[in-house]
Amino acid sequence: MEQVVVETTELTKSYNGFIAVDKLNLRIKEGEIYGFLGPNGAGKTTTILMLLGLTEPTSGAARVCGYNPTREPLQVKRIVGYLPENVGFYEDLTARQNLRYTAELNNLPGGEEIEKRINNLLTTVGLSKVVDQKVAEFSHGMKQRLGIADILVKEPKLVFLDEPTSGIDPKGIGEILDLIVKMAKRKVTVIFCSHQLSQVQKICTQVGILAKGRLVAEGSLDRLGKETAAGGRYRIEVQVAQPSTNLIKLIKQTKGVKDVTGSTADSLLITCNSDLRSQIAKTIVDSGSSLIGMKIEEASLEKIYKKYSREG
């Protein structure tokens, strides 16, 4: 049975009458990369802070790896890594010294083993050449990568990444996403907070969408996609060499097809109830036309996101 790492029940936080997080019910299983989505100010960071025990919830309860973060914050912080948005390091210390300090704060025994771990981590995040350079000389992307190494020093079971890719160039984003996938392979549960939809779509297995403090949608990308896609309809784009009117008629007769329109000279847009790609392909080939390409329009996360954040 898969273990639940994060579980919240009716978790609520209000600041001076403003409700930042409203009766949140979350269940995040071990080993997932959970995309926590929502516009700025939706309550993502507040939720994380409550899960870390850095802020007390107004009402409701949370359990992180079996601990209550409000009552046992130290136990939670020992096994949970948190990369805050705009993370900072001691500029006068080198990358290695910064990580060593984190290790000391985690009460990890010093010595060769920890030095080796620090070296390995800095190599993993691609900072092996600058381990003994002062952080003041680091670029924003390097600091973010150092941040990832920093949360891994304690060998966490769960990590919260708050906008880890904001303000980073595309190459850097790719590297950070790779690191996150690598982390998940090491059985670390990742909660990835972002409003960068394409990135979430690329790596996350589960997604939760937060709007105005409420969880408006949750589930796997596929399921959310099906719920959103054109009201349960599929759109298939087919490229055929010189489509004849006869072919269009034939496709229209296929069971389940609602509509066929020719969008450009050699492509057709087919709307149907279910994924009819194989039937349509067969029809086209049987009719003697040559099938060049076929593409099913996936419900992109952007659509899902837009739909739900409107609802919220």
Next chain:
Amino acid sequence: MYAVFRKELTDHFNSIRFIILFIVTILAGIFAIYIAIQNIRSVVTPTTEFIFLKIFTTSGGTLPSFLFFISLFIPIIGIALGFDAINSERASGNLSRLLAQPIYRDSVINGKFLAGLSVLAIMVISVIGIVAGLGLYIIGVSPTSEEVLRLIVFAVTSIIYGAFWMALSIVFSVFFNRAATSMLASMALWIFFFFFMPMIAGAIANAQSPIDQNSSTALIASHYAMEGMIARISPRILYEESISALLTPELGSLNPALMAISVLSAGRMLTPLPFVQSLLLIWPQVVSIIALATICFAISYLRFMRQEIRSI
């Protein structure tokens, strides 16, 4: 907490701020002893009992004594060690990362305070040590055991006084997000206590019980008593009273009224107070400084513990 303490201590020792302060303090010490040696012959008579302590208290006409230097510099050292304790962590983005580590939140502020206190102690003890050592070498009068005891209490009192200023500047560092603001606030208070408080005390005493040459002894006594009481609101006065009682045992009393009368009625024998009596004399002053430092630390502690992380 030990990890925080050790890191802060290392930071202090490596900081340019510490090196500058240390050099300035030592230069002041050397300058003071130069003045003392130039003028010590004029203050020492065959009946003088505490010749060694004279090194610290002798001033040369317009040039100030070591006591003046140290009461001027200790607040500056204290403020310099504390004014950016918390807000620099916040500004650099380190604070949320630091608090996500498995340490209690008060470890951060306790560790910083203790590290500052250690640095302060090192500075005070070394500057007193340098002055004493140079005095010993140049004048060639060795201190008696009572003089050594008095110097030790002097050092302890000075450290406590510095701790008050450090605690005060830490309060501002918790309340103000910008290091410059908290520095200015601390300096403003320092200037107020250092320059304006004696003036205010004098003005109020003048208004309450004005004196002239024909005033009765009772009126003069009440005038000075009033002035003394008001001036003691300032920690500077508390500190200066304690160190002058410690280092000039023949002073006999801290009561400005009594002192004024003894001056007026000339002819009073200046019999030095025994060490224990001097301690009893300064006890209320020292306790007041400790209380002020404790109050300041408690304010910053409570505020820091209750601060919402969101604003950090």
